[in-house]
Amino acid sequence: MAKHIILLMSLVTLSFGLLAFAFEPSPLQDFCVADSTSSARVNGQPCKNPALVQASDFSFSGLHLPGNTSNPNGSKVTPVSVAQLPGLNTLGISMVRIDYAPWGINPPHTHPRATEILTVLEGSLQVGFVTSNPDNSLITKTLQKGDVFVFPVGLVHFQRNVGTGNAVAIAALSSQNPGVITIANAVFGSKPGISSDILAKAFQVDKSVVYQLQAKF
Structure with a gap:
């Protein structure tokens, strides 16, 4: 019986380990600033020489600026992923600012590599996601300023401004390059x-x- 319990515990531990490695692995050094000039092809970005790293590699400016929502969707996503902030490389996180015109939408989409957690800074947003087959249940809620909502990795989700004024949200994603x-x-x-x-x-x-x-x- 004890052997069976040990075996079961080992299998559970292995399963959690495999689940962890199904997503971005933990970094093995302090940082790996992305080197955009390298021609190397790796899963992610090659590392810049640490001796050449500067504070600007870890900094991004501009999220205080409203995005241009003059488009058919009435929304604008301003990303801060590894492409904009090289210091995010291997750290497994990124963020976006989303601006919405009145009744603007961030149309149904998925992030194949990331869970998203969103908070409303201004306005009111209807948000939602759809569960996978066969149920395809819609989980939806109207958020007010300061409210937070999470969209599970890979699921189709959306946001819509349901107010008469502009709305703004900030979202964090669990990947340096979540994809959309x-x-x-x-x-x-x-x-x-x-x-x-x-x-x-x-x-x-x-x-x-x-x-x-x-x-x-």
Whole structure:
């Protein structure tokens, strides 16, 4: 019996270890500032020579500036990932500022490599995510200034400004490079385009509807 308990504990420990390594591994040094000039191809970014690292590698300015929401969605995402802040490399975290015009949306999208936690700085936001198949349950809530909401990794989610004024949110993500897949863009705007036969059958609509949507993206 004791051997069975030890074996079970070992399997549980191994499972948690594998789960941890399914995401970004812990850094093995103080920092690994991304070297954008390197031609090396690695999973992430190669490290800059530590002797050449400066404070500016760990700093980003500009999140106090409103984003331009003059677009069809009425929103603007200002990212601070490893591309904008090289010192984030290997640290497994990033952030964004999101500006919303009145009734603007951050359309349904996913982050394939990150969980997102969002807090409202100004305005009111309806937020939500959809659980995976087969339930596809919508989890949604209206947030006010100071409220916080979390979007689990990989799930389709969205935000909408439900106020009459501008809204602003800040979100943190559990990856230096979380990625973003906007559902409509990916499905109807892929290059080359997905066959209209496939999309018409998938969405149970006429091909003319598919052609119309593809033309928009």
